[in-house]
Structure formats: structure tokens, C-alpha cells
Amino acid sequence: MTTISIFGVGLIGGSLALCFKGKPDLHVIGHSNNPDSVAKYVKRNVVDQGTTSMKEAAEAADFIFLCVPVGNLEPYLQELSKMNLKPGCIITDVGSTKHSISSCAERIALGNSYFIGGHPMAGSERSGVEAASSHLFENAFYVLTPGPRVPVEIYKALEDLLKHTKAQIMKMDAQLHDDIVGAVSHLPHVIAVALVNQISGYNEDNALYQNLAAGGFRDITRIASGDPYIWRDILLNNKEVMLKLISDWNQEIAGFANLIEREDGEGIVERFRLAGEFRKQLPERRKGMITALYDFYVDVPDHPGIIGSITSELGNRKINLSNIQIIESREDVPGVLRLSFRNEKDWEEAARVLADLGYSVHY
Numbered sequence: 001m002t003t004i005s006i007f008g009v010g011l012i013g014g015s016l017a018l019c020f021k022g023k024p025d026l027h028v029i030g031h032s033n034n035p036d037s038v039a040k041y042v043k044r045n046v047v048d049q050g051t052t053s054m055k056e057a058a059e060a061a062d063f064i065f066l067c068v069p070v071g072n073l074e075p076y077l078q079e080l081s082k083m084n085l086k087p088g089c090i091i092t093d094v095g096s097t098k099h100s101i102s103s104c105a106e107r108i109a110l111g112n113s114y115f116i117g118g119h120p121m122a123g124s125e126r127s128g129v130e131a132a133s134s135h136l137f138e139n140a141f142y143v144l145t146p147g148p149r150v151p152v153e154i155y156k157a158l159e160d161l162l163k164h165t166k167a168q169i170m171k172m173d174a175q176l177h178d179d180i181v182g183a184v185s186h187l188p189h190v191i192a193v194a195l196v197n198q199i200s201g202y203n204e205d206n207a208l209y210q211n212l213a214a215g216g217f218r219d220i221t222r223i224a225s226g227d228p229y230i231w232r233d234i235l236l237n238n239k240e241v242m243l244k245l246i247s248d249w250n251q252e253i254a255g256f257a258n259l260i261e262r263e264d265g266e267g268i269v270e271r272f273r274l275a276g277e278f279r280k281q282l283p284e285r286r287k288g289m290i291t292a293l294y295d296f297y298v299d300v301p302d303h304p305g306i307i308g309s310i311t312s313e314l315g316n317r318k319i320n321l322s323n324i325q326i327i328e329s330r331e332d333v334p335g336v337l338r339l340s341f342r343n344e345k346d347w348e349e350a351a352r353v354l355a356d357l358g359y360s361v362h363y
């Protein structure tokens with residue numbers, strides 16, 4: 001039996017637990033300092049066993065996953081280094097930054113155990129075990145940053161275990177990870193928060209901003225709802241990278257202001273053209289760092305029962321809706337429904353089914 005202990009059974013720790021639980025020869029232990037949280041993990045069937053004892057969970061483990069906020073990773077690793085871990089125990093983490101925890105692991109004497117940094121590059125703006133899902137990492141990249149002292153067979157053992165996540169494992173240098181992920185994930189989160197706060201400021205004087213910001217604005221700023229403490233830790237931990245990226249961003253925006261100031265229409269066109277071209281080259285059908293929204297819109301005639309009939313058509317075909325929203329429904333105008341799905345398969349199938357039934361579907 002292989003024992004996996006998870007510290008921090010939240011969105012990511014809980015999703016990993018669900019990937020491992022119930023698989024042959026795997027036993028999953030969930031740890032929290034809070035007994036109520038432990039009881040919740042067990043009651044929700046996310047782990048096989050729960051405990052408030054860090055020592056009990058750590059010393060029983062063949063694999064340890066640290067799934068706590070980035071600011072807590074180093075203290076946890078220090079604590080583990082004082083314990084009597086099983087020889088050959090593999091410790092990994094899921095933090096969104098990799099350089100500082102990996103270099104901390106190089107400095108700490110871990111005896112007969114090994115540390116391999118990890119980052120499953122999928123998630124959401126939600127947090128807590130309630131949001132966990134065994135499908136979270138499917139088809140996403142999962143970065144591992146083994147240091148020079150990690151033997152090949154130890155790396156392979158972690159890679160093999162992670163096959164249960166159905167993610168694509170990618171070995172990478174820790175600093176390179178932080179540079180790239182800083183640009184494609186951390187910077188967009190900062191921009192989304194700054195943008196929402198800018199508009200929220202205008203809204204204080206005129207609530208029309210909020211009303212008109214429905215729909216697209218809401219979608220592109222979804223990531224601004226991430227957990228504030230998780231993001232505080234990530235940004236402070238990736239400080240040097242973030243300062244450079246924000247400085248480049250300021251230049252980019254100042255360049256835009258300059259084009260508008262000088263009424264340089266050609267310059268504006270060129271910027272949109274270049275951006276469109278680069279976007280076209282982005283891989284389309286792969287789960288990226290920032291989760292795609294699987295939404296589409298359906299025009300619906302305004303008559304009673306229409307929503308029920310759409311949901312039962314999908315339900316009868318076992319297509320799971322994750323959300324349904326009435327965008328517009330007035331007596332004289334046909335309404336629009338926004339339907340959301342958890343994955344691409346349901347999204348594609350639902351659009352096909354409704355189009356075949358004669359509904360007008362648009363994206």
C-alpha cells in the first residue's frame with residue numbers, strides 16, 4: 001500500500017486527493033490543524049483518513065503533497081525535515097511559484113527523503129475543498145522542478161503517481177517557471193484586479209458602470225475573484241519577476257496612450273494586428289493556466305417552460321450544465337440564455353444538440 005499525505009486539503013489538495021482516492025493500493029491521508037476541517041474531508045469522502053497530527057500524517061507517508069498557500073510552504077518543509085520520515089519519502093508541493101521553495105529544499109537537510117517542486121497549472125478563482133474536482137487537472141500541464149540531487153527513479157516514481165491526474169507532466173527549471181508563469185498567470189491576475197478596482201471607483205459616482213459591465217467585462221475579469229491571501233503570497237513570493245513585468249506593462253500602456261494622444265490610427269491598427277496574429281498561434285484545444293469558460297448563448301422565444309425544456313433536453317442526454325443565466329427576458333423581445341459547462345466535451349455536445357433542435361446558438 002502506498003500512502004499519500006496531503007497538507008492543505010483545499011481546491012488543489014482536495015482535487016489531488018480525489019485523483020488518488022479509490023485507486024488500487026493507494027491510501028490518502030488529509031491533514032489540517034482544524035478538527036472540523038478534518039471531519040469535513042472525511043465526511044465528503046475526499047480522503048481515506050484525516051488527522052490533525054502533522055507527525056502522524058508525515059511519518060506514515062510515501063508521498064507528501066504540500067498544498068498550503070505559498071507563504072506557508074517553507075515553514076512546512078522545515079517542520080518535515082525534523083520528523084522521522086520514511087526512507088525514500090517524496091515530498092512535493094503545488095505552489096504557484098517554484099524558485100524559492102526549490103532553493104529552500106536544496107538548503108535543508110532532508111535525510112533520506114527527497115523534494116521535487118510541483119505546480120499543476122490548472123485551477124480556478126474558487127477555493128476550499130468544496131470546489132475540488134477529480135477532473136481539475138485533466139489535459140493541463142503539471143510542471144515539476146526536480147533539483148540536481150533528485151535521482152532519476154525518484155522523479156519517475158512521482159511522475160508515475162501523477163498519471164492519476166491525467167495531466168501532462170513537464171520538467172522545467174524553477175526560475176524559468178516563475179518568469180513564464182509570472183507573465184501568463186500572475187500578471188493577468190494583477191491586471192484583472194486593477195481593472196475591476198478602476199471601474200469600481202467610477203461606479204461610486206455612477207452605478208451605470210456596474211450595470212453595463214455585465215457579460216464580457218465580467219468574464220474577462222473572472223480571475224479578479226481569486227482568494228486574496230493565496231494571491232498576496234504568490235505576488236510577494238515572485239516579487240522581482242512581478243516588478244519587472246509591471247514595469248514592462250506600464251510601458252506598453254504608456255505606448256498606447258501615446259498613440260491615442262498623437263491620433264496615430266496606423267499605430268493602433270498595427271498593435272491590434274500584431275496581437276491578433278500572436279493570439280492565433282496560441283494552442284486552441286489545450287487547458288491553459290487560466291481556465292477557459294465553456295459558455296454559449298441561446299436565443300429563446302419568450303414563452304413559459306422554455307428553460308425547463310432546454311434543461312431536460314440536455315439532462316436526458318446526460319450533459320451537465322454548470323450554470324444557466326437569463327440575460328434578457330422581456331415580454332416583447334426574445335430572451336437570451338447563457339449556458340455554462342464544466343468541460344469542452346459537454347459544451348460542444350450541448351451546442352450541437354440545441355442547434356439540431358433548431359435553437360439559435362452563438363458564442
Ligand SMILES: NC(=O)C1=CN([C@@H]2O[C@H](COP(=O)(O)OP(=O)(O)OC[C@H]3O[C@@H](n4cnc5c(N)ncnc54)[C@H](O)[C@@H]3O)[C@@H](O)[C@H]2O)C=CC1
Pocket residue numbers: 007008009010011012013032037067068069070072094095096097119120121122123124125126127128129227230234
Ligand atoms: N487556486 C488555484 O487555482 C491554484 C493554486 N495553486 C497553489 O495551490 C496552493 C493551494 O491553493 P488553493 O488550493 O487554491 O487554496 P485553498 O484556499 O483552496 O486551500 C488552501 C488549503 O491550505 C490550508 N491553509 C490555509 N492557510 C493555511 C495556513 N496558514 N497554514 C496551514 N494551512 C493553511 C487551508 O485550510 C486549505 O486547506 C497554493 O500554494 C496555490 O498557490 C496551484 C495551482 C492552481
Ligand SMILES: O=C(O)C(=O)Cc1ccc(O)cc1
Pocket residue numbers: 095096120121122123124125126185223289290291292
Ligand atoms: O482561475 C483561473 O483560471 C486561474 O488562473 C487559476 C490558477 C491560479 C493559480 C495558479 O497557479 C494556476 C491557475
